[in-house]
Amino acid sequence: MSRRTSFFLGAGLFLALGLLGIYLLSRVSPYQTTIKHGPAPEVAANPYLAAEHFLRSRGLSVQRTDGLEVLPSLPSQGQTLLLLGARKHMTPRQAERVLEWAAKGGHLLFVAERVWDEDAGKSGDLLLDRLEIQQSLTEDLDEEDEETSEADADSAQAPADQNAASEEDNAASAPSNEQAPDADESSPTDEQSVDEDRYPELTKLYLENEKAPAYISFDTDFHLYDAKNQAQAWANSSDSTHMLQLNHGDGLITVLTDSWIWQNRDIGNYDNAWLLWYLTQDSAVTLLYRADHDDLASLLLRNFPEALVALALLIALTLWSVGLRQGPLQAPASRARRQLAEHLRGSADFIRRCSGQQSLLQALQRDIQRQARRRHPGFERLDVAAQWQILARLTRLPTSAISQAMRPLPPQRLSATDFTRQVAHLQTLRNAL
Numbered sequence: 001m002s003r004r005t006s007f008f009l010g011a012g013l014f015l016a017l018g019l020l021g022i023y024l025l026s027r028v029s030p031y032q033t034t035i036k037h038g039p040a041p042e043v044a045a046n047p048y049l050a051a052e053h054f055l056r057s058r059g060l061s062v063q064r065t066d067g068l069e070v071l072p073s074l075p076s077q078g079q080t081l082l083l084l085g086a087r088k089h090m091t092p093r094q095a096e097r098v099l100e101w102a103a104k105g106g107h108l109l110f111v112a113e114r115v116w117d118e119d120a121g122k123s124g125d126l127l128l129d130r131l132e133i134q135q136s137l138t139e140d141l142d143e144e145d146e147e148t149s150e151a152d153a154d155s156a157q158a159p160a161d162q163n164a165a166s167e168e169d170n171a172a173s174a175p176s177n178e179q180a181p182d183a184d185e186s187s188p189t190d191e192q193s194v195d196e197d198r199y200p201e202l203t204k205l206y207l208e209n210e211k212a213p214a215y216i217s218f219d220t221d222f223h224l225y226d227a228k229n230q231a232q233a234w235a236n237s238s239d240s241t242h243m244l245q246l247n248h249g250d251g252l253i254t255v256l257t258d259s260w261i262w263q264n265r266d267i268g269n270y271d272n273a274w275l276l277w278y279l280t281q282d283s284a285v286t287l288l289y290r291a292d293h294d295d296l297a298s299l300l301l302r303n304f305p306e307a308l309v310a311l312a313l314l315i316a317l318t319l320w321s322v323g324l325r326q327g328p329l330q331a332p333a334s335r336a337r338r339q340l341a342e343h344l345r346g347s348a349d350f351i352r353r354c355s356g357q358q359s360l361l362q363a364l365q366r367d368i369q370r371q372a373r374r375r376h377p378g379f380e381r382l383d384v385a386a387q388w389q390i391l392a393r394l395t396r397l398p399t400s401a402i403s404q405a406m407r408p409l410p411p412q413r414l415s416a417t418d419f420t421r422q423v424a425h426l427q428t429l430r431n432a433l
Helices: 004-029 041-045 049-057 068-072 092-101 126-131 137-173 272-280 296-304 305-322 341-354 357-375 382-397 397-404 417-432
Strands: 062-065 079-083 107-111 133-137 203-205 214-216 222-225 232-235 242-250 251-256 284-288
Touching: 004 296, 041 049, 041 341, 049 062, 049 092, 062 232, 068 284, 079 092, 079 272, 092 107, 092 126, 092 232, 092 251, 107 272, 126 133, 126 251, 214 242, 214 272, 214 284, 222 242, 222 305, 296 305, 341 357, 357 382, 357 397, 357 417, 382 397, 382 417, 397 417
Parallel strands: 062 284, 079 107, 079 284, 107 251
Antiparallel strands: 133 222, 203 214, 203 232, 232 242, 242 251
């Protein structure tokens, strides 16, 4: 290829690439998109991180703890303890210590965990039972109200019927010239102001000198009941109570139906954050929301399931390999003791078990005949009597011994004694040749 041709090919290729680039650039249009990576790891690990930052922004001192071990060193005066974690492993002694801490001037806030059991007479929540506060389901409360209203309606029906009958009697006995009063002479009916609940699903907290209540999004499926009527403040939705506040010694105790209102996803809704500040204002705050820790087995199962399976298989194989068998292990025989006679004896025993006694005896008889043919040519052409006489002459044994050894074998199986005797006769005859 000449230099001129190469130049034109390169220029054409460069031009084609340029045109292709211009076409692609004309088809491409820039755009913006938002990729959501989810919450940061610290947010996912701490459901109350936003609550902590909010309280710190209000100038409050906030610390976080993972257990009640901090209680002996925690001052009661000017301190608010928020028990927001599960308490299913709390002991009666720990419950007493928490209530004693609150009685010394601390503010204890906890979440009701169990529903009241009428049959057992308790809920199983140690703090609720000691304070005699009961938590129930709102749907059960609605069923009780319906039963009560039906009973009241039935009891009021009979007096109403009696009053109607008496009024009819009085009207019949009244004078005929009496006229009904004019409508303009009757007293006007007083108008009743009806305060409609605009947000029945929200819990309302009314404060003194405030016209409008604070709205909090508690879960309306639960209801708190103050059995001893000891609460000093409370917050209700349209059907149930979700917050009770009562004095306890020199301190204060606040009971809630749930603490989800202060988690990261809900604290910004309605007045949830304000309620947290209102309950903890002018005090230091200690948050405890992970009182129950996962044990080592749960952590290993969650993070290293494959390693645990491999370890279990290794342990099983180890136990199987070192386990005892049905009998003691037989050590292998030493090679030094394996003599030729043992191999021959073993081979003979194998042939006897597989082919029977007759195969061994016939093998000995054929061996004797073979040696006789070698010492007396034409031995195989003689009759049986002549063969026995030749064997008697060669071995110098009586003819009776020769006939007993070389006679045909019986079809039935010989006894061990007869078999041993017959083998001895044959071996004696073979050794004499």
